[in-house]
Amino acid sequence: MAWAGKMLRVNLTEGTCKSEPLNMEWAHAYLGQRGLATKYLTEEIDPKVDPLSPENKMIMTTGPLTGTCASTAGRYSVVTKGALTGAIACSNSGGYFGNEMKNAGWDQIIFEGKSPKPVYLYIENDKAELLDASAHWGTSVWDTEEGIKHNHGDPQIRVASIGVSGEQGVKYACVVNDMHRAAGRSGVGTVMGSKNLKAVAIRGTLGVSVKDPKRFVQATNDGKKVLADNAVTGQGLPAMGTQVLMNVINETGALPTRNHRDNQFESANDIGAEAMAKVRETDGKANLITNAACFGCTIACGRISQIDRTHFSVAERPQYHKASGGLEYEAAWALGAATGVGDLEALTFANFVCNEQGIDPITFGATLGAAMELFEDGVLTEEQTGMSLKFGDAKALCEMALLTGKGEGFGAELGLGSKLLTEKYGRPELSMGVKGQEFPAYDGRGIQGIGLAYATSNRGACHLRGYTIASEVFGIPVKTDPLDSDGKPALVKAFQDATAAVDSSGLCVFTTFAWTLEDFAPQIDAACEGDWTAERLLEIGERIWNLERNFNNAAGFTAADDNLPERLLKDAAKTGPSEGKVNELSKMLPEYYELRGWSHAGVPTNETLSRLGL
Amino acid sequence: MHKSLSIDPGKCTGCLQCELACSLDNEGMFNPSKSRIKIFNFEDKGRFVPYTCTQCAEAWCLEACPTHAITIDRATGAKVVSDALCVGCKVCTIACPFGTINFNQDTGKVVKCDLCEGDPECAKACPTEAITYVDADWTGLEKMRASAGSADAAAQA
Ligand code: SF4
Ligand code: SF4
Numbered sequence: 001m002a003w004a005g006k007m008l009r010v011n012l013t014e015g016t017c018k019s020e021p022l023n024m025e026w027a028h029a030y031l032g033q034r035g036l037a038t039k040y041l042t043e044e045i046d047p048k049v050d051p052l053s054p055e056n057k058m059i060m061t062t063g064p065l066t067g068t069c070a071s072t073a074g075r076y077s078v079v080t081k082g083a084l085t086g087a088i089a090c091s092n093s094g095g096y097f098g099n100e101m102k103n104a105g106w107d108q109i110i111f112e113g114k115s116p117k118p119v120y121l122y123i124e125n126d127k128a129e130l131l132d133a134s135a136h137w138g139t140s141v142w143d144t145e146e147g148i149k150h151n152h153g154d155p156q157i158r159v160a161s162i163g164v165s166g167e168q169g170v171k172y173a174c175v176v177n178d179m180h181r182a183a184g185r186s187g188v189g190t191v192m193g194s195k196n197l198k199a200v201a202i203r204g205t206l207g208v209s210v211k212d213p214k215r216f217v218q219a220t221n222d223g224k225k226v227l228a229d230n231a232v233t234g235q236g237l238p239a240m241g242t243q244v245l246m247n248v249i250n251e252t253g254a255l256p257t258r259n260h261r262d263n264q265f266e267s268a269n270d271i272g273a274e275a276m277a278k279v280r281e282t283d284g285k286a287n288l289i290t291n292a293a294c295f296g297c298t299i300a301c302g303r304i305s306q307i308d309r310t311h312f313s314v315a316e317r318p319q320y321h322k323a324s325g326g327l328e329y330e331a332a333w334a335l336g337a338a339t340g341v342g343d344l345e346a347l348t349f350a351n352f353v354c355n356e357q358g359i360d361p362i363t364f365g366a367t368l369g370a371a372m373e374l375f376e377d378g379v380l381t382e383e384q385t386g387m388s389l390k391f392g393d394a395k396a397l398c399e400m401a402l403l404t405g406k407g408e409g410f411g412a413e414l415g416l417g418s419k420l421l422t423e424k425y426g427r428p429e430l431s432m433g434v435k436g437q438e439f440p441a442y443d444g445r446g447i448q449g450i451g452l453a454y455a456t457s458n459r460g461a462c463h464l465r466g467y468t469i470a471s472e473v474f475g476i477p478v479k480t481d482p483l484d485s486d487g488k489p490a491l492v493k494a495f496q497d498a499t500a501a502v503d504s505s506g507l508c509v510f511t512t513f514a515w516t517l518e519d520f521a522p523q524i525d526a527a528c529e530g531d532w533t534a535e536r537l538l539e540i541g542e543r544i545w546n547l548e549r550n551f552n553n554a555a556g557f558t559a560a561d562d563n564l565p566e567r568l569l570k571d572a573a574k575t576g577p578s579e580g581k582v583n584e585l586s587k588m589l590p591e592y593y594e595l596r597g598w599s600h601a602g603v604p605t606n607e608t609l610s611r612l613g614l
Numbered sequence: 615m616h617k618s619l620s621i622d623p624g625k626c627t628g629c630l631q632c633e634l635a636c637s638l639d640n641e642g643m644f645n646p647s648k649s650r651i652k653i654f655n656f657e658d659k660g661r662f663v664p665y666t667c668t669q670c671a672e673a674w675c676l677e678a679c680p681t682h683a684i685t686i687d688r689a690t691g692a693k694v695v696s697d698a699l700c701v702g703c704k705v706c707t708i709a710c711p712f713g714t715i716n717f718n719q720d721t722g723k724v725v726k727c728d729l730c731e732g733d734p735e736c737a738k739a740c741p742t743e744a745i746t747y748v749d750a751d752w753t754g755l756e757k758m759r760a761s762a763g764s765a766d767a768a769a770q771a
Pocket of ligand 2: 633740741743
């Protein structure tokens with residue numbers, strides 16, 4: 001019930017696929033998806049393993065609610081040791097792929113070893129086989145998905161694949177499913193590429209059942225009503241998408257701009273939700289074509305866009321004239337504000353290319369921002385980069401996206417990520433990230449809690465590990481002052497633990513704008529064997545957080561890695577409400593460790609571990 | 615008075631809640647592959663289009679069925695398949711010009727939309743009102759209202 005109760009183990013070295021029963025004891029302790037797959041991974045690999053070696057494993061995993069009628073119940077995650085960070089990685093994606101995997105009767109798929117030649121995994125319910133992917137190697141995500149559907153003569157297959165970037169070892173390659181939904185961060189696609197695994201294609205027709213269907217429909221309907229009645233999930237996100245944030249965050253003085261040199265972007269208006277909906281003078285159409293939902297989602301934050309055909313980026317490239325996945329906020333920020341580019345069509349083009357070749361737009365945009373700073377400082381020259389890389393150059397953005405997507409030319413260097421790139425050129429302080437992963441779209445100087453959330457995130461800098469923006473900017477569930485660091489350690493811990501549980505359920509974290517664990521619990525309780533309360537979910541979340549932390553500690557990370565770049569700690573924000581502020585990390589971190597029950601060295605105490613059953 | 619399903623693709627987000635509700639009602643589990651309503655994603659155009667049986671007044675499937683397994687539900691006007699009489703010959707699937715009646719390999723019978731005895735689950739589940747269940751004589755009413763509004767705005771301008 002809810003869990004399919006079995007998983008697939010694919011040994012790529014041997015070329016074998018084997019069905020195994022799911023460890024239900026673990027399922028009850030870790031729920032599913034992020035938690036459960038992390039449990040499997042940490043039991044099965046050496047934390048010190050090279051992420052790109054055959055000894056690393058990669059798990060595609062669903063939650064118990066994936067495939068049900070709960071709102072947003074189409075999620076799956078990719079769990080592995082991250083290529084970008086060397087830390088635990090868990091990247092979550094929507095679209096329809098997760099549902100298909102569950103409908104084929106699998107809770108998760110563990111990939112181990114390395115295939116001697118490019119292959120893809122094809123699953124039709126119980127049947128699973130590795131097939132030759134040599135015809136798809138070297139092609140984009142878009143061509144791979146179409147090609148595989150064509151191979152099997154079945155348009156209803158759902159595909160998750162890597163683009164050329166993942167084959168070429170670009171450190172932040174994603175796994176992209178359904179053309180433009182991505183398990184985006186930490187280089188999970190790079191790990192997939194290192195295993196010579198091009199794609200996973202699934203057709204599932206077995207169905208998903210739950211413990212008490214009647215109670216489940218009632219509980220999920222209650223949940224849907226809460227989402228519909230909420231200002232963010234019922235109005236803001238459906239109407240504007242995540243881009244609803246662009247102006248709000250800019251006005252807060254926390255929109256990192258030009259590699260965090262500035263904290264407000266003068267062109268924010270030109271790249272946000274309103275700009276996407278505006279009718280263009282050139283062709284009388286808007287950038288935004290329609291709203292799109294992931295499987296089961298009653299919010300529908302997704303955007304489908306079409307680029308102006310006369311725009312320089314696509315004028316000679318008709319393959320990009322069709323409608324495809326449009327900008328969401330984090331991508332618009334990274335491709336726009338982080339690079340200083342205010343040209344919406346250029347951003348949309350770069351975003352298409354990120355989807356097409358499977359690169360994380362956050363790390364790509366942030367790394368390009370760092371390269372632009374190196375260029376303006378004269379550390380990088382046009383001879384090295386092949387073209388001028390000044391902040392604000394839309395042409396450079398488009399060209400570099402194409403090059404990085406294929407790992408060619410200077411794109412191969414950008415493919416290292418900002419940490420290795422800035423180290424290579426002797427300016428490591430210009431990498432804006434934590435544990436090797438770049439910041440997303442909120443400035444830790446203007447929003448104190450998110451700075452702590454970044455510093456302590458187990459997968460490197462990330463907003464989705466503890467989205468304190470909800471409280472600090474939107475007042476959900478209570479308003480806290482973004483400029484005040486008091487009370488933020490407790491806030492960060494609460495968000496981190498709750499989110500770890502949500503990420504393990506099969507549902508989308510965006511529901512938490514409206515739902516607390518009190519809204520999740522009855523839905524999980526009606527679907528899954530056992531008794532599920534908000535308290536139990538919170539404890540599971542905390543257990544997962546500590547499990548991830550243990551892995552990172554064993555992998556060699558220390559308290560020194562719970563840090564922010566000097567720029568956020570020493571260079572005050574220049575403008576807006578946050579003017580004069582730096583992030584007060586040193587004040588927050590000791591309190592955070594104490595609340596977590598960790599030593600001064602950031603290690604969970606024995607007492608904490610035994611309390612959580614670890 | 616009969617009602618009809620009225621579909622407005624412009625409102626559809628592709629969430630598949632309709633397919634989930636349909637399969638739960640008919641199969642007792644969540645299984646979009648067994649739904650009688652289907653959402654087609656015209657990816658390149660950015661259009662999601664829901665499609666299902668429109669309950670023809672003179673139904674090809676009903677006329678074609680050699681075992682008279684398809685009958686009219688007088689209360690709703692739906693064309694309904696009797697599992698007891700259906701022999702799975704699939705002639706109806708050939709006769710239907712729209713493809714909305716299909717064979718189910720698991721049961722050996724054909725399946726189609728039966729309007730859920732007058733309370734369609736898909737329409738209830740749809741969060742965007744892309745599917746509504748309205749007066750069968752006036753499925754165009756909302757479109758007419760919108761057109762009337764814009765005609766009037768133009769006249770007033
Ligand atoms: S809220 Fe957005 S990302 Fe989450 S499931 Fe819905 S459409 Fe997908
Ligand atoms: S429930 Fe409504 S919005 Fe969702 S796919 Fe069906 S018709 Fe479209």
